[in-house]
Amino acid sequence: MxxxxxxxxxxxxxxxxxxxxxxxxxxxxxxxxxxxxxxxxxxxxxxxxxxxxxxxxxxxxxxxxxxxxxxxxxxxxxxxxxxxxxxxxxxxxxxxxxxxxxxxxxxxxxxxxxxxxxxxxxxxxxxxxxxxxxxxxxxxxxxxxxxxxxxxxxxxxTTLPPALSVTSGMNALAHAAEALYAPDGSPIHTLVAAESARALADALPRVAADPHDTDARSDALYGAWLAGSVLGATTMSLHHKLCHILGGTFDLPHAETHTAVLPHVLAFNLPAAPAARTALETALGTTEPASRLFHLARGLGADMSLTALGMPEDGVETVVSQALAAPYANPRPVTEAAIRHLLGRALSGVAPA
CATH class of the missing domain: 3.40.50.1970 (Rossmann fold)
Structure with missing residues (x-):
């Protein structure tokens, strides 16, 4: 190639x-x-x-x-x-x-x-x-x-509570996932992002099971380091845009918001990003990365509903207008209908479609 x-x-x-x-x-x-x-x-x-x-x-x-x-x-x-x-x-x-x-x-x-x-x-x-x-x-x-x-x-x-460890880890995983379809990624970024997703998905259940397992903590922190390095080197897309708007406008908790939104953005973006999809499928050992991350987070106790995290139902209009106001790179064109659909599912906390 x-x-x-x-x-x-x-x-x-x-x-x-x-x-x-x-x-x-x-x-x-x-x-x-x-x-x-x-x-x-x-x-x-x-x-x-x-x-x-x-x-x-x-x-x-x-x-x-x-x-x-x-x-x-x-x-x-x-x-x-x-x-x-x-x-x-x-x-x-x-x-x-x-x-x-x-x-x-x-x-x-x-x-x-x-x-x-x-x-x-x-x-x-x-x-x-x-x-x-x-x-x-x-x-x-x-x-x-x-x-x-x-x-x-x-x-x-080790003192980071299990619930916060899970959402903080999912927040890191979001950096890795969006780096995989970033417009300015390189082969090194792809390798690093995929290894980050693998390490985090493997470590988080072990951290939740025993927060004082230093090996599990080391693996999770290693995954987070890799995720941070690709976050700093590539352009983030729709997921990070939405989470910035949700955090800045409604003061929603940062990591929890990333956790609730990520599976829905991936369900939307991955069909238009085949290389990213393949990398995540391999890293996560699944043919359905978006669904796998939703069930992983929910299974470890994360609240997957933006409503439960404090977003008002009438806040959708604000998010839609802000998200459409400034253009940014994304594998798929971002439409009003797409954002409404995605936020609707994230508000109620149902699995990604």
Whole structure:
């Protein structure tokens, strides 16, 4: 076959091991950083303090104010704090909320980020930032927001509750799935995305069965790392567009929304993306990838209904108008009828058609 593609590797260093958190001081020394602002959610303040303790004098401030979807006002406060403390780097500990806040700081200040993920969000591998203001989420790409070092320690994910582990893992799987039909994918992206989907689908039932199984946690985090790397390198399509609108407009929970929407988008897109379909069939060991992911998530306790997650019935109009307002790459033309059908099924939580 004749290949045509452009492939670009993202810079950045990844340290992956059980217990890798003990290497934080040497990684920070390696970057030559002396005054770090540490960002996390209020719920992770204890963990952040524990991980920051060995860094001693190098911690300029602990800022535990990250929240979902990176509200612009919260981002502005963190930027101001980084400037006040004379920080020369930003240490993000947590999931997408913490890493998103660190990116907002980096975008405005140029500070390098060291990320220690505790979920499967994948944001730590991307140059994509997001900010929410007035009920709308704006995203963009900026090489300055790509973390300089990511420290993956599967032991830090064992406290992620099984339910959240499942939806966080499905959120990662969505990055891999959409990378498989991205217009700017390459053969390497395809291999990485397929391996990510395989690893996550295999690991999530094991994580749900025993949240303290470090091997299962390691496999899930490995899958999430791969998913994040293709999320950062390719253009996402209809699934991510819809989830951004749903999250930014109705403040729906991020990972849970991705979990509920993904099977329906795949049922719509895969017939028009035969190579992606074949890759997912092989990775998931099924001839029906969309249905397999729906039943996998539901079987592990995920709520597959957008209504149950808090979306109002009359919200469909808003989503349809926003989704049709800005064109974006997708394997199939996105029509009003398609979005209504897809959202209707996701609202009620029935299997994809």
């Amino acid at each position: 004749s290949h045509r593609f452009v492939h670009e590797n993202r810079p950045g260093r990844v340290v992956f091991a059980a217990g890798a958190r003990s290497r934080l001081p040497e990684e920070i020394d390696r970057l030559g950083l002396h005054r770090l602002i540490v960002v996390c959610t209020p719920g992770h303040a204890g963990l952040a303090a524990e991980l920051a303790a060995p860094l001693g004098e190098r911690i300029a401030d602990l800022h535990p104010h990250a929240t979902m979807h990176v509200p612009a006002a919260i981002a502005a406060k963190a930027v101001a704090r980084a400037r006040e403390t004379g920080a020369d780097g930003c240490l993000a500990i947590g999931g997408g909320s913490a890493i998103g806040l660190a990116k907002a700081v980096a975008k405005d200040t140029g500070l390098p980020i060291v990320a220690v993920p505790t979920t499967y969000a994948g944001s730590e591998m991307t140059p994509i930032w997001g900010l929410t203001a007035d009920g709308r989420k704006t995203t963009g790409r900026d090489p300055r927001v790509l973390p300089s070092v990511v420290v993956y320690d599967p032991e830090l994910t």
